[in-house]
Amino acid sequence: MMSARTFRLFIALMISVATAGYANPQTTKEKKAPKEKLSLEGVYIAADAFGYIYPLFVKDKYYSSEVSAALSIGNRFFPTVEVGVGHTDIVSHLYDIGYSTRAPYYRIGMDYNMQYTNGRPNYIYLGGRIGYTDFEYSVDAPALVDPVWGGEVPMKLDDVPCRAVWAEAVGGVRAEIFKNICMGWSLRYKYPLHKGPISNGGPWYIPGFGASSKTAFSATYTVSYYLNLKARRK
Amino acid sequence: MRLYRHIAYPIVALIALLGMASCSSEDCSINNTVRGKMAFYNAYGDAVSLNAILSVSVVRPQGDSVVLNQKTMATDVTFPLSYTHETDTFIYCFDFNGNWVAYDTLYISHTNTPTLVSVDCGTAMFHTITEARSTHTLIDTLIIKSHEINYDERENIQVIYRTND
Numbered sequence: 001m002m003s004a005r006t007f008r009l010f011i012a013l014m015i016s017v018a019t020a021g022y023a024n025p026q027t028t029k030e031k032k033a034p035k036e037k038l039s040l041e042g043v044y045i046a047a048d049a050f051g052y053i054y055p056l057f058v059k060d061k062y063y064s065s066e067v068s069a070a071l072s073i074g075n076r077f078f079p080t081v082e083v084g085v086g087h088t089d090i091v092s093h094l095y096d097i098g099y100s101t102r103a104p105y106y107r108i109g110m111d112y113n114m115q116y117t118n119g120r121p122n123y124i125y126l127g128g129r130i131g132y133t134d135f136e137y138s139v140d141a142p143a144l145v146d147p148v149w150g151g152e153v154p155m156k157l158d159d160v161p162c163r164a165v166w167a168e169a170v171g172g173v174r175a176e177i178f179k180n181i182c183m184g185w186s187l188r189y190k191y192p193l194h195k196g197p198i199s200n201g202g203p204w205y206i207p208g209f210g211a212s213s214k215t216a217f218s219a220t221y222t223v224s225y226y227l228n229l230k231a232r233r234k
Numbered sequence: 235m236r237l238y239r240h241i242a243y244p245i246v247a248l249i250a251l252l253g254m255a256s257c258s259s260e261d262c263s264i265n266n267t268v269r270g271k272m273a274f275y276n277a278y279g280d281a282v283s284l285n286a287i288l289s290v291s292v293v294r295p296q297g298d299s300v301v302l303n304q305k306t307m308a309t310d311v312t313f314p315l316s317y318t319h320e321t322d323t324f325i326y327c328f329d330f331n332g333n334w335v336a337y338d339t340l341y342i343s344h345t346n347t348p349t350l351v352s353v354d355c356g357t358a359m360f361h362t363i364t365e366a367r368s369t370h371t372l373i374d375t376l377i378i379k380s381h382e383i384n385y386d387e388r389e390n391i392q393v394i395y396r397t398n399d
Binding site (some may be wrong): 049059060066092094095097099140141142144146147148149151152153154155157199200201202204205211213 | 267291292294296299301314316317318319322345346348349350351352353355356357358359360
């Protein structure tokens with residue numbers, strides 16, 4: 001999906017964007033959060049928009065819609081659950097190959113606020129996820145024609161079952177734009193841990209993972225609501 | 235000002251990300267057919283180049299077809315496999331500059347797997363070699379080194395070739 005060079009550029013951009021915001025003299029006047037025991041401070045409920053924006057700019061049209069919930073433990077640790085649906089129903093114009101699937105996927109993991117000492121809802125985070133999906137896919141391609149012996153073999157697969165497990169490294173930014181309303185984005189590096197059973201080359205697109213047989217990059221762009229439990233307790 | 239910053243930065247990042255995403259691409263193999271590869275070795279396991287001019291034909295119901303025509307100093311040969319048969323027959327013709335000609339027949343048994351490489355790269359027929367045997371005019375032994383024939387282009391079969399030394 002993205003090259004290693006693009007990934008480095010993106011990381012650089014991510015850091016520069018985030019640090020630019022924090023260098024603003026207005027914000028540096030804000031007080032540091034007092035040290036306290038780690039406790040549940042709130043919950044971020046988020047929806048991802050990137051899964052429908054990304055296909056507008058690439059030729060491989062696969063979509064995902066995703067919601068997530070992240071607990072804020074001391075504004076430092078964020079145990080996260082993400083649930084989504086990935087789907088595609090594509091026909092390759094070059095090879096006239098049809099590929100379709102639709103299935104839910106699940107991720108669980110944790111983010112770490114790299115700037116938790118600021119005590120603010122705007123922060124850079126790093127984290128990890130484990131993703132899982134159980135899906136079926138179908139392929140409808142032209143028959144394979146033997147160039148030497150002659151004859152042809154059909155290439156049509158219906159509802160092939162497959163499961164996939166993968167790990168994700170996550171880096172991102174979250175910023176409050178209105179009271180308790182946040183926007184954020186993350187870049188994700190995905191590494192497959194298990195995929196199977198494999199038959200006829202295996203799946204091309206895996207819901208939640210993407211279209212790649214090896215590692216993959218992806219992103220999220222989320223709008224979230226912060227439910228401030230700490231304020232409610234006071 | 236604060237509102238502007240918090241909206242503008244994520245939007246700039248999003249636009250940059252989309253710009254990079256649109257540049258993504260996938261590397262596809264130039265060929266959409268796969269071929270097995272066999273290389274020649276002497277009895278000591280050293281790679282050799284043939285001292286004969288090599289031609290290879292496949293035996294088909296509709297008539298033999300030449301898949302390699304008069305290759306000199308051959309060190310290895312690539313070969314196709316049929317999409318529907320379980321065993322393919324190859325006739326190797328060793329021509330020693332017209333002085334004499336020797337023939338060996340190779341039998342390659344295999345399974346066939348229609349494979350989706352990707353939506354962008356198409357489909358291909360991959361094979362798994364299950365058995366390789368031959369006559370023994372100049373070929374001593376066939377050793378299967380890699381059963382899988384796909385885009386990895388590994389050496390699949392070692393041909394132990396009878397040399398004078």
